[in-house]
Amino acid sequence: MQILDGRQVAAFHREQIVRRLDDLHKRDIQPELAIILIGADRPSGMYAKSMQKVAHSVGLSAEIYYKETAAQEDELIDMLEYFNEQKHIWGILPMMPLPRRLDTHRIVNCMDPEKDIDGLTDSNIARLVTGRPGFVPCTPKAVMAIFDYYHISLTGKEVAIIGRSNVVGKPLAQLCLNRNATVTQCHTRTKNLPLLSRRADIVIAAAGKAGLVTAHMVKSGAVVIDVGINRVDGITIGDVDYEGMTEVAGAMTPVPGGVGAVTTMMVLENVVCGHTQGT
């Protein structure tokens, strides 16, 4: 079984980002990424910090703008509108999910689509669905970057996506369709999940359930992409039962060191390179 090493993919993209930033700095241009974090007790806080650290390591300014869980919707919208106007802010990343009390759809759509580097606005979603992508959400984009790096073609392949979230499952289906795959979108109400996933040449696990995808659910030689990030007994594991899967899969991504490791680099790439990277 081949391990699809996310850290290697991230390093490849990192070089390109560093070069582009050097070029900008020479012209006295200092772009900033504005990370918005709402509420303290969320794993999002950890990812926000880690994204900021990686941004700084490539020389990109990144600020975390924190608001209490009790923050008012209008206060957040004012903040977004302020960021929209700030010329030096090239990217805005609201860490998801927002506290349930808030109207995510309303808030997210106050972002200028040109600064919506995680492709959360209706405008960027529409562009993805109609096959002329603007900003593509970073996690699904990371999956595509892994396919590209390892020359895994999707044309004519059967892809089973397990999960239908707005940030991962749904945009992934669009990206795979745009690459001429035949896509089956599975979810919690899917009746015979093993039957469907076993048909697939490529299985993408994005359900957020530790160990959901076991060896008997994939065919021999399949490519298995694990998007899950679950904390179990203080360690991070994916949605795939990794040990068992090594006997069956042809190639797979580990957790950690797989999709997550590339996601942060995609955030930075979207800020620094705009949406010229395509997918």
Ligand SMILES: Nc1nc(=O)c2c([nH]1)NC[C@@H]1CN(c3ccc(C(=O)N[C@@H](CCC(=O)O)C(=O)O)cc3)C=[N+]21
């Ligand atoms: N608008 C928005 N966009 C996101 O992309 C987004 C978000 N909100 N909210 C939180 C989730 C989570 N997320 C991760 C980013 C990096 C790693 C990462 O660096 N993972 C490493 C380390 C994992 C570890 O050891 O904990 C790895 O998998 O190797 C993981 C998960 C982005 N998210």
